[in-house]
Amino acid sequence: MEVHNQEFIPFLSDSCCQLHQLYLQIYSKFPPSLYAPVISEAHRDEIARVFLVALDPLIQQLLPFRPFVEQVLSEKLDLSPELHLPQCHLLVAVMDKLPSQPEDVQALWTTGSQFSEEVPRLSLFSALFLGFQQCSGELSLPVCLPGVMDDGQAEVPVTLYHHLCVHLCAFIASTPPSHFPQLEHALLDAVIGSSMITSLLAMDSWCFLARYGTAELCAHHVFVIAHLIKTCPGECYQLSVLGILLRRMLFLMAPDHQVEFTQKFPPKEAENLPLWQHISLKALTPDLRKQVAHQLCAVGLTQCRQWLSGRCTLGELPPVNVALSVLLTVCNSAGDTLEAGLQAAVLGAASQLWVLLKGKQVSSQPCLQQTLCLLLPLLEFFIQTLEPQLIAQVFAMQASLLELDPPDHVRLAALDLLSSMGKLFMPQEIQGQVIPKLSYLFASLLADKTWLIYQHALEAFTQFAEATRHEDLVPQCLNSEEIKNKVVCFLAKARQGEETAEARAERMKQEKAVCSAHLLKMKVDGEWGSALEPLAKRACHSPCEDQYKSAIEAAERALEAVKLLLQKGPSPAWLAVKLEALQTAVAILRNTVR
Structure with a gap:
């Protein structure tokens, strides 16, 4: 079928939408x-x-055709769920064929719309990441697609993630440098986007x-990503994923770089600590690793000591948390390069900070929760050298904090320490x-109802039970x-x-x-797109009567559930305090209504 012939162009121009839909509908079946x-x-x-292979020449002929490109890469493409995987399949088919096309055809697919008078379209890179993000069901199942032959062996089915990653990397390898700006824009946009699996695909492709x-x-x-991290304000999801990408890419740098x-x-400057907390020192050459580890420890310890010797206010705690994060990074990735004196200094600072933590204060202060979650793995690193009294204090505080229903990340940090307790034989004086x-x-x-905590608890208990010399303690935990x-x-x-x-x-x-x-709601509400772009403010609407009814009914159901629990057994010690707080909150609301 030779659609390049000029006499067919007018017919194709009006049929691009139908051809696109035909391809997607066939593959969806x-x-x-x-x-x-x-x-x-x-x-x-x-x-x-026999049948599907016949569609391949059609795509080959349509590649240079602008109306087809605009249809496939349209910014306003609104596909039903069953067409998301076929759209990904089509984009992969286009990627595989583009390297053999002329430069102008490749540019048509990879650059996106450049001018306001053009039909708005994404670049092929951005469209692929968006299509991948929409295939949540296929990724979770996961569906399998034909793999590639390896050393003459037969094809092995691979997951959609594997399939897409291999084809995307092959396409990146053939992409001319002139198209790198669009590629880099799409990679960054996907890395800091809202989909974790899409962010991972972008990181793998970037690496x-x-x-x-x-x-x-x-x-x-690496330098661009590092600057982005330094200029990223506060704590956010984007900062975390950029930190992961930076950590991975530093392993790929040449030693002189x-x-x-x-x-x-410079690691010796305090202003760079927020950056170095994301970096594994294992990426560095041995000599450089030792030098950087010592500089980071010196600056981190100075930050902690200044706070301990000062007024110790919570408002000044964030820099201390950054310093603790850096010290933890050094211990985990370059602890063997630290002399005994430096290790003792880190443990001393951690011990002094721990003594200042109080259960009730931690339960209500997010910055102290972060401090706790950093101190626990630091103490785990020094588990064999901890003073018996410090161990007793740690577990007393952990138990009291658990009674106050702490957030999930605090429970997970506690489990990491619990899993390592099997390595320790507790002295007789603190066993009781x-x-x-x-x-x-x-x-x-x-017994936690949150599946993630429950799963980590099973893993932590298994590690503890396999390693501990306190065998009589194992059945007491069950x-x-x-x-x-x-x-x-x-276990089975x-x-x-x-x-x-x-x-x-x-x-x-x-x-x-x-x-x-x-995803559709995000798009309608204007939350779609790069997380670095500020969102437009939305109008504030007054709540309707149904919203009030729904909220009150939910509160009534919750109280009824507590009533049933009290009929089945004794209540925890913290329940009375919580009920008094709720009573106060209800009184405030009643006065507001009046």
Whole structure:
């Protein structure tokens, strides 16, 4: 089919939308689409060889056709959930064919719309990341696609993530440098976007670019990312993912560029600590690692000592948390380079800070919660050299804090320390203080209703039980038959419930519908796009009567649930305090209404 012939151009111009939809609809009706009917493997292969392969030449002929490009990459493309995977498939097919096309055709796909009079379209890179983000159900199942032959071996099915990552990296390797600005923009936008799996794909692709490209290109990208981190205000999700990317890319830098990095962002200057907390010193050459570790420790300890010797106000705590984060990074990635005196100084500062923590104060102050979550892994690093009295203080505070219902990240930090307690044989003088607290912490966290905490509790308890010499403590942590059975099933790697393939696929479709609705809402509300761009302010609307009714009914249901719990058994010690606080809050609301 030769559509380059001028006589067919007017017909194609009006048919691009239909051709695009035809391609998507056909692929949505065949595996691995979640919405495809069940087809035997033999029929599936026959359809792929005879029918689907016929669509390939059509795409080849349409590549230079601007109306088709504008349709496929449209910024306003609103596809139904069953067409998201076919759209990804189409974009991958385009990527595979573009390297053999002339420069102007490649530019048509990779640059996006440049002028206001053009039909708004994304670059191929941005469209691919967006299409990938919309395939949440297919990624969770996960669906499998044909892989590539390896050393003459047969194709092995791979996940959608693997499939897309391989084809994207191959396309990046063939992308002319003139298209790098669009590529870099799409990579950064995806890294700091709202989808974690899309951010990971962008990081993997970016690291491939750093390895495949020149050492100078890698260094340039590292310096840009480092500057972004330094200028990123406060704590946010974007700062975390940029820190992960920087940590990975520093391993790819040439040694002389690593030296240049330490000169551009000197570790001996306190203003650079927020940057160095994201970096693993294992990436550096041995000599440079030792030098940087000592400089970071010196600056971090100075920050802590200045706060301890001053007024010790919470408002001045954030720099201390940054210093603790840096000290933790040094201990985890270069602890073997620190002399005994320096290690003792770090432990001394951590111990002094720990003594100042109080359970009730930590439960209500996010900055102190961050301090706690940094001190716990620092103490874990020095677990064999901790003073017995400090160990007793740590577990007493942890137990009292757990009674105050701390946030999830505080519970997870506690579990990391608990898992390492198996390495320690507790001195006789503190066993009576620590063992009851240790068993209480494990029993409470193993009964937690949050699946993430419960899973980490199972893993932490397993590590503790396998390593501890206090064997009599293990059964004390399993204070109910239900918890005991769950632990046994976990150790035996037994599944608690088997889900059929059909039921799982149906659940993925339902979850995907929820994700698609959320993404659409973000788009409508103006939250779509780069996180670095400020969002437009939205009008504030007065709440309606139904919203008040819904909120009051939820409060009534919660109180009824507490009433039923009290009928079944004794209440925890903190419940009375919480109820008094609720009573005060209700009185304030009543006065507001009046």
